[in-house]
Amino acid sequence: MSTILMNKYVNNNVVTEKEIREFEKNRHRLKKRTLATATSLYLLGSGYAVHSHIKNHPFEVESHISKANQKVSVSITKMGRLLDASVVTKARNTTTIDGINIITYFTDKGAIANAPNKGAVIRNYNKTVILKHSSGNHTYYSVLEGIQSSLKAGDIVNKGDNLGTVSGGILSFSVATEMKGDKPVSFVDKATLGQINQSFGYKTDTDPSKEEGVSIIPNLHHNPSEGDKKVVSDLPYGDIILSVSEKYDVDPVLVASIIKQESGFKEKITSKSGAVGLMQLMPETAQWLGVKDSYNPSENIEGGVKFFKTLTDKYDDSVKALYAYNGGPGNVDKWTEAGLTPEEFPWKETKQYAPNILHHYEVYKDKAAKLDPKSAYQEKIDSISNQYKNAVDFGNFHNQLQGLTIGVDAGHYSKAPGTVSYDRKTTELEVNRQIKQLVITKLKEAGATVIDSEGDIKSLKPGQRAKVFDEANVDFAISLHNNASTNQTSSGTETLYESNNNQSKLLAQSLQKNIAQAIPTIDNRGVVSRDNLGVFTEGKSVTALAETGFMSNPYDMELLRTPSVLESIANAIVKGCIDYTEINHHSQQKEGSFKKAVSYSSGDINSDEHNFIFPKFFKA
Incomplete structure (x- = not known):
C-alpha cells in the first residue's frame, strides 16, 4: 500500500x-x-x-x-487515569474554550486527583497544576485545573500519585506540547484529546456496576411484569401499546414513555416540523413504514414501535436507540463517530430526549412496582418459611482462621447505596450491612482478625475501601453485594473475581460453592470475571465480590429479608474463607512470596506439628 x-x-x-x-x-x-x-x-x-x-x-x-x-x-497508551473511576459522575469527551481543547470531569467534591504520568511540577497556582512529562524525544505538559494541591515547582510525581483534591467537584484536563514562559501553548487537537479521554475508560463505569448503583435502564425486549401491564393498560391506548409491543418484542413501558414525551397521548397533534400523531412520525418515515393514516392511533403506534425496533436491533442499546429515534440514526452515527457525547449533540431537543424519556420510564416503573409485584412469585414466597426454618449449618468454625487478617466490605456507602428492592423499600446497602455484621461476628469466632472497610467512616468510596485493606495488610478481602436487573425474572447468586488474578478466582470459587449451598432454591450463576470495579483496580489485596441475590426479583428479595437465610449466607462465606485457606495450604505455594505463619487446630490437624505458611496473596 x-x-x-x-x-x-x-x-x-x-x-x-x-x-x-x-x-x-x-x-x-x-x-x-x-x-x-x-x-x-x-x-x-x-x-x-x-x-x-x-x-x-x-x-x-x-x-x-x-x-x-x-x-x-x-x-x-502512555497515560494513567486522573481519577478513581468510582468518583467520576460524568465525563465529557472534549469541549473547546478560547481555542483550548479541554476534557471536563464532574466528580464527588474532595475526590483525589492522580498524576496521568511521571513528571515534574512546573507550576501550582490558582488551583491549577501543570506537569512536564518526557517520553523519548518528546515533551508534553498536563494542565489540571480545579485541584487544591500542596505540590511545589520542581516536585517529581509518578503515574498515579496523589496531586491533591478536586476542590469544587469539577476537574478540567488539557494537554499542551509547548510552554512559553510560564504558560502552556500548542494544545493537542480535539480528536486526540477525545481519544485520550476514551482511553481512560471512565465510560465503562456507566455500565450497571454494582459498586455505584444505576438508574433504571429500559429493557431491550418485551418482558413486562404484571405491574408493568397494569400501568400501561391504564394509560390512553394502553391495550394497543401492549399488543404492538408484544408483536415487535419491545418494552411496553418504554413505548408508553416515548408517547408521553412525543405527544402527551394526543392523537391529532402535528409538530412545527411536520411530525404527526402519538409517536410523531414524519411523513416520509410513515410512508416507509407503511402507515397510511398517522392520525390513527393503531397505525401510528404500530409504525412508531416498528421503527424503534429497527433502532434497538441496530444499536443493541435502548438508550442510544432513543437518541436516534429523535435525531435520526444518520445524525447520531455522525455525531458519535466525531467523538461527541449526547450532551454535546448540536440539537438541543435530541440531547435532552433520552433523559426526558427515562424520567417518564422511571415514574411508570415506580408505579408498577407498587401494584402487587409479588403476585407471580407468591407461592414460592409463601414456601420460604418452611424451606428456611433454620440456618444452614456448615460445621464448627472455631479457630479455623486463627492468625489471618480478613477484610470485609459492605460494597456501598450512604451517598451511593446501590440498587433498590423490587418494591422500593430496601436499599442494597441495608442488606449488605446486615450480612456484613453476621460475617464479621462469625469470622472472629473462627479466630480471624477482621478489617471492616467502613470502620467509623460510612462514606468511603470503592477505591478508598480497597486501600483500607492494603493499609491493614489483609490476607484477602470479601466485598458484599446484591444484584438487580430490569428483567424481574433474573435470579440467583454469583461471585465476581478480578480478571487475570488466579487467587481472586480461587477465592471466588470457594465462596460461590458454599453460598449456592446456603440458598439452593435460586440459581447458581457461578463465578464471573470483571476488571472495572474499584475494589479490584484500586487495591492490591486479593478480593472477591459476592452477589448473593437479585433484589429486583421478589422471591430473591424476600429470601434476603429472612433472618435464617442471611445467617446461612454468612455461614457460607466463612466456610468459603476456610476452604480457600485450606486449598492454598495444600497447594504448596512457591517460595519467595511474602508469608505469614498460621496454625490450624481443627479436624485431624495437630496445631503443633502442622503449622503452615500462608502467603500474602498480592497482585503482581
Missing part, C-alpha cells in the same frame, strides 16, 4: 474495500509495512489494525478496522 493511501487512512479514517483488497493482493508475505509517517498496517484475522504515532506527540493510537471497514476500537 502506498504512503499516499496510508496517509489517506490516517487523515480521513477511511480505506475503501477496493483499496484493502489491492493491499492484500500486493502485500506478498509481509506481515506489516512500515511507512515514513511512522504508521504501520497490521493484518489481523478479523481485519486490519493501523498503528500510528501521532507526529511530534507521545501518544500511540491503535485503531482496529473490521473487514467491513468499521472502526472497532481505539486505545491510547
